[in-house]
Amino acid sequence: MAGILDSVDQRTQLVGENRLEILMFRLTGRQLFAINVFKVQEVLQMPKLTLMPHRHRFVCGVVTLRGQTLPVIDLSQAIGMRPQVPNEHSTIIVTEYNRSVQAFLVGGVERILNLNWEAILPPPGGAGRQHYLTAISKVEDHIVEIIDVEKVLAEITPMSTKVSAEKLADPLLEHARGREVLLVDDSSVAMAQLKSTMAQLDIHSHSASDGLRALKQLKSWADEGLDMQDKLLMVITDAEMPEMDGYRLTTEIRNDPRLKDLYVVLHTSLSGSFNEAMVKKVGCDNFLSKFQPDKLVDVICERLQLDQPNV
Template sequence: MASLLDSVDQRTQLVGENRLEILMFRLHGRQLFAINVFKVQEVVRLPKLTLIPQRHPHMCGVITLRGKTIPVIDLAQAIGMRPLLHNENSTVIVTEYNRSIQAFLIGSVERIVNLNWENIQPPPRTAGRQHYLTAITNVDDSIVEIIDVEKVLAEIVPMNTKISAEKLSNPLLAKARGREVLIIDDSMVALHQLTDALGQLGMIVHKATDGLKGLQQLQLWADQGVVLTDKLLMVVTDAEMPEMDGYRLTTEIRHDPRLRDLYVVMHTSLSGSFNAAMVEKVGCDNFLSKFQPDRLADVVQERLQRDEV
């Protein structure tokens, strides 16, 4: 299973090209699920599982892997399916989201598939598990459901969206009140978190659920004669989204004379120096790992300071 992830260096070349690779797997039955390979650290057989008292119902326990204690989450149960049976032959996907490491118990691993974000679509309104999906795609005539892992994790460990009183007391942040911001993310959880935090600053929030919709909204305002740098204090975008990712969105913004001076912040659960390098490559003004309300306030402050110069 480790060989599935041997080509990480090659996959880094996909980012910025509106492409991604997904790791496909099954939970129960024939339905295929997936997550972005960039979130995956390794795929292994389930090590010895240690039960912990008063654990969340969706947590199987914890494992020790390479000297780290990692919680194991039953992904089937977490998205509303019946729990998975587990033994020494069970498989776990070890992932990193929002600066934390966790393992997901699954049924079986299928394979990695290279796709274009344009082939990743929002889930239909009739999808039974829409609440836990960010997108769907089609591979070899089979529907693949891409799971909203941020929502799964937020239900197990609720994310704090409150900006500290110390940050809010900064007089410069008072100038954010009434200013407008466009936030772009395919996760309803992430949109809620950003809206809540920015609302504490008194900001007016516009939303889009993927990069293409975000770009179309910006272009519509520009077509109407709106000066975008006057209207919007900033654009905050996720990296991974259906139809157009945040890297391509930023590139499109920089190539449009009407949009190119917008202040763009990349807001993503992907972490590490690689993301920082990609942000610089495509021309973002700032980078923010999910979810840090105080750091978000700092980014707003840094943007406001530009107006003070």
């Protein structure tokens, strides 16, 4: 387990090349699961677990790491599998999503794997565990299920999608009413959050579950002869998605003369200066950490200001 995340600097070079690295692990059975390495802070043996009264049923308790108290979430139970029983030999994965840090109880960590996003496919339709997956991949004849962690966290601590009255009162938003946006995200929870915010602004939302589908839709509109800047107020895209990530999507938009002037916002649960650097590298116009309705409105107002400089 030691050293499993030692080469993060090398991995940052993968982003923008439509590549990622996943951390594979098991829960209560033989099935392999994974999350993106960039969400992972560390992997370690369970520290002393403290039980908390009135905790959510998916939360085993809390641990203290370097002065920070973190909830420990039973990931197996959270995605509908049988609960795990934590003990001093248990393994936890400490992650950061949407500006919050938490630990996930897992059965054991396998290894890190470098993949192309084209090898990451949308999950098959159907009931059951697919409800908690954003994607799947095949590794040495084994199916790896990539978990929709945003959905798991939203069920434990739901995020508000309500825009404050103060933000809604901004007169600049009158210029947004009736406009259209393209939302690109593989998480059903994130997509619903975005659509809710847009509805409050009377903005019409088109949606795509990955970068490749979004690019095909954009090119289809352009093929119809539509002026893309008139058509869309902006494109709001997640970073990590099956088949084509948000960084590559932005690069492809900038490389198409018909699309290159679109306003593109990177909207991701990945946080920190790394993403700000990637925004500049691939040519995004703005960056926003999930999920902050008021700040999303600020970004929309910044975009509107470009068309209404004297407002």
